[in-house]
Amino acid sequence: MPNLPSSKQEKISTIQALLTVTSTVYAVAIVSLPRTIAEQTQTPDVWQGLLLASLFGLGAVFINVKLCQRFPGKTFYELNSVIAGKFISLLINIAFMVYCVMICSVVSRMMAEFIKALALERTPVSMILLPFLLLVGYLTSGGLQAMVRLVELFFPLTFIVYLLLIILNINHFDLDNLRPVFHQGWRPIFKSLQVVPFSALGFESMLILTNFMVNPQKAWKAGGIGYSIAMALYVLMVTMVIGCMSVEEVSRLQWPVVSFAQQIEFPGAFLERFEIFFIILWTIKIFMTAANYYFYLVAGISQLTQKWNGYIYYLPLIFIFALSMYPQNFVVMGNMDKVSGYFGMIICAGVPLVLLLISMVFRIRGNPDGKP
Amino acid sequence: MIAFTFRSRRIVSVRKCIAACVACAFLTGCWDSKEIDKLSIIQGVAIDTNQDMLELTYQHLIAQKSKKNTYTNVTTLDNDSIQAASRDQAKLVSHAPLYNFIRLVLISDQALKKTRIDELLDTFTRSYKPSRKSLVMIVKGNAKEALTKLGKHKDMPAFDLEELAANSVLNSKIPRKTRLGEVSIHISQGTDFIIQRLVTNESNQLAGAALVSGTTKKFVSWVNEKDVIGINWMLGSSKGSIIKVEDPKTKQHMVFEVEDAHSKLIPHVNGEDLSFTVRIKTDIKLNETSVVSAELLKEPFIRTAKETVEGEIRQIVLQSLHKLQKEMRADVAGFGRKVKVNYPAYWDQVKDHWQDTFSKIPVDVQVKVQIERTGAYTKGAGA
Numbered sequence: 001m002p003n004l005p006s007s008k009q010e011k012i013s014t015i016q017a018l019l020t021v022t023s024t025v026y027a028v029a030i031v032s033l034p035r036t037i038a039e040q041t042q043t044p045d046v047w048q049g050l051l052l053a054s055l056f057g058l059g060a061v062f063i064n065v066k067l068c069q070r071f072p073g074k075t076f077y078e079l080n081s082v083i084a085g086k087f088i089s090l091l092i093n094i095a096f097m098v099y100c101v102m103i104c105s106v107v108s109r110m111m112a113e114f115i116k117a118l119a120l121e122r123t124p125v126s127m128i129l130l131p132f133l134l135l136v137g138y139l140t141s142g143g144l145q146a147m148v149r150l151v152e153l154f155f156p157l158t159f160i161v162y163l164l165l166i167i168l169n170i171n172h173f174d175l176d177n178l179r180p181v182f183h184q185g186w187r188p189i190f191k192s193l194q195v196v197p198f199s200a201l202g203f204e205s206m207l208i209l210t211n212f213m214v215n216p217q218k219a220w221k222a223g224g225i226g227y228s229i230a231m232a233l234y235v236l237m238v239t240m241v242i243g244c245m246s247v248e249e250v251s252r253l254q255w256p257v258v259s260f261a262q263q264i265e266f267p268g269a270f271l272e273r274f275e276i277f278f279i280i281l282w283t284i285k286i287f288m289t290a291a292n293y294y295f296y297l298v299a300g301i302s303q304l305t306q307k308w309n310g311y312i313y314y315l316p317l318i319f320i321f322a323l324s325m326y327p328q329n330f331v332v333m334g335n336m337d338k339v340s341g342y343f344g345m346i347i348c349a350g351v352p353l354v355l356l357l358i359s360m361v362f363r364i365r366g367n368p369d370g371k372p
Numbered sequence: 373m374i375a376f377t378f379r380s381r382r383i384v385s386v387r388k389c390i391a392a393c394v395a396c397a398f399l400t401g402c403w404d405s406k407e408i409d410k411l412s413i414i415q416g417v418a419i420d421t422n423q424d425m426l427e428l429t430y431q432h433l434i435a436q437k438s439k440k441n442t443y444t445n446v447t448t449l450d451n452d453s454i455q456a457a458s459r460d461q462a463k464l465v466s467h468a469p470l471y472n473f474i475r476l477v478l479i480s481d482q483a484l485k486k487t488r489i490d491e492l493l494d495t496f497t498r499s500y501k502p503s504r505k506s507l508v509m510i511v512k513g514n515a516k517e518a519l520t521k522l523g524k525h526k527d528m529p530a531f532d533l534e535e536l537a538a539n540s541v542l543n544s545k546i547p548r549k550t551r552l553g554e555v556s557i558h559i560s561q562g563t564d565f566i567i568q569r570l571v572t573n574e575s576n577q578l579a580g581a582a583l584v585s586g587t588t589k590k591f592v593s594w595v596n597e598k599d600v601i602g603i604n605w606m607l608g609s610s611k612g613s614i615i616k617v618e619d620p621k622t623k624q625h626m627v628f629e630v631e632d633a634h635s636k637l638i639p640h641v642n643g644e645d646l647s648f649t650v651r652i653k654t655d656i657k658l659n660e661t662s663v664v665s666a667e668l669l670k671e672p673f674i675r676t677a678k679e680t681v682e683g684e685i686r687q688i689v690l691q692s693l694h695k696l697q698k699e700m701r702a703d704v705a706g707f708g709r710k711v712k713v714n715y716p717a718y719w720d721q722v723k724d725h726w727q728d729t730f731s732k733i734p735v736d737v738q739v740k741v742q743i744e745r746t747g748a749y750t751k752g753a754g755a
Contacts, residue, residue, distance in 0.1 A: 263553045
């Protein structure tokens with residue numbers, strides 16, 4: 001049992017862990033991902049880079065799970081002090097929390113821009129963000145159990161709308177848009193790897209979730225499958241978007257997936273504008289992602305202070321709100337996204353790898369019974 | 373100090389303040405509230421030119437009962453850009469315009485000769501409000517006229533034209549409908565394409581197509597109905613239309629309905645030489661015949677009918693192909709894409725002068741027809 005005040009002695013099942021990982025991964029990036037990849041490749045070789053990135057991500061999930069399984073009953077925040085010592089572990093923890101703040105604010109800001117462009121034109125971005133963030137805080141106050149329950153509740157809904165989006169577009173699909181494959185060799189694919197990994201982030205959930213599970217030995221299964229589902233949805237969406245609209249068009253569109261949703265033709269006036277469903281789905285989706293990251297952040301704070309109260313789960317919202325209001329335009333937002341992507345790569349894949357290697361070399365292990 | 377404030381009794385009032393702020397936050401939707409009776413829902417757009425200005429016409433959705441055949445709820449505005457003209461509407465129309473339900477955009481050929489199509493449609497594709505599903509049509513002469521003509525069923529012109537455009541499934545003289553999203557894709561790819569052409573006299577009527585060049589992105593020429601049939605066969609979109617042939621012996625006519633049509637453009641590269649095979653496969657059924665001596669379910673009739681139809685389709689396709697290659701030099705059936713997809717290295721050599729290359733490639737047309745049904749009678753009246 002993790003020694004976290006926030007955990008309230010809660011355990012989550014394997015399927016809950018799986019769905020939480022899935023909903024952490026596939027999120028905001030998908031809206032612009034087809035463009036960012038197509039811009040880099042300029043050829044229809046879009047899916048290979050994503051597949052490579054997801055293999056890399058699966059490797060990271062494996063590292064994270066293995067690291068956590070060496071220290072039963074401890075989260076990432078606790079176990080790195082055992083390996084790296086007090087001071088360095090403090091730095092790592094703070095870096096991880098900063099990363100969570102960054103992701104959380106980037107994601108919330110994207111959501112707000114999204115809603116502003118598509119639905120609420122005159123509403124200020126800050127007023128779209130505020131209720132969203134307050135709700136995130138409220139959800140987090142319920143602890144991990146409330147969060148995974150919500151994920152469990154909404155996952156089927158978002159999944160169905162996601163698949164519907166793809167299926168209803170199938171009449172626009174033209175295989176010629178995805179050919180020729182590999183006509184310029186591997187160069188475009190390696191080029192696309194410059195942008196793809198940011199959307200492959202999300203494997204860090206296993207750092208926190210593994211030892212909250214009832215059966216931590218099944219963590220690799222939950223993490224691996226959950227991550228694969230999310231990446232499969234990514235690959236499917238990107239391939240479909242390129243297949244329906246061609247590389248030339250997609251590389252010109254700001255949010256290709258929105259245009260993709262707009263071109264759905266559905267008989268009958270009721271579903272005339274399918275993108276409405278898409279907007280609702282996406283807000284829920286981003287809410288789940290933001291809530292997950294926010295929980296990881298709050299878990300870290302409660303670990304540092306050994307407390308669990310209203311100040312801990314509401315006050316960090318101020319930082320997130322300030323940081324998400326900071327970018328003036330999409331350029332700054334893009335840069336923030338990039339920085340948090342690189343940062344996340346180091347914190348969530350690099351650092352756990354080093355920690356795992358150290359703990360293997362020096363044979364550091366947690367006590368099997370979970371007592372420190 | 374802060375801790376003291378929070379711990380003191382004032383915590384209750386602090387909470388009240390926070391609760392009040394939170395309550396305000398949930399009023400988010402009110403910024404964008406729109407009263408439905410104060411909206412001017414725009415259904416159709418027409419773009420014309422007036423000397424140097426662009427002329428923009430909006431059709432507003434207003435219920436009107438009128439015995440006349442004209443629809444009067446349109447506003448016409450002149451300015452040098454679409455957006456500027458659109459905002460001039462504020463001087464005339466009191467209700468706030470709602471662009472989310474634009475069903476079609478009509479462009480006059482005059483406007484398209486002067487201005488590039490991507491310029492004209494930019495504001496509609498750039499904004500997320502109008503859907504990429506809106507139709508695009510080219511009008512001969514005056515586009516705003518078309519928005520004033522009610523349909524046969526007294527529908528609003530925008531509704532009527534939207535349904536009219538879908539009728540390409542009944543008649544292969546009508547090209548496939550073109551949507552804003554498809555225009556955008558063609559513009560991105562730089563390919564030539566055709567758009568439905570509308571003629572406005574007494575009422576609105578679809579007649580042939582307009583050819584838009586992929587390089588200049590402007591109007592090139594009209595495409596007549598005969599060539600549209602050929603293009604439809606090459607694109608594999610003749611499903612639902614009819615084909616009329618003459619019986620070679622009796623010189624009487626037979627009319628078949630196309631139940632299913634597929635086409636395949638197959639490029640062959642042999643060194644420096646490029647050639648194409650167009651393979652068309654179709655299933656048809658007999659809808660009407662005046663051949664008296666026919667045994668409809670017997671092999672000889674089926675065979676001759678098949679061969680006649682195959683010959684007919686082949687001739688139509690070859691004719692329109694000849695015109696596309698030699699006269700218009702426009703690759704509207706996507707030959708270039710096929711080369712690009714199948715022979716990317718060869719495409720890199722020819723893509724800069726594709727128009728010339730396209731006009732010279734030999735094309736072989738192969739047609740395969742299957743007669744599936746002949747209807748209620750098994751014989752002609754005299755047989």
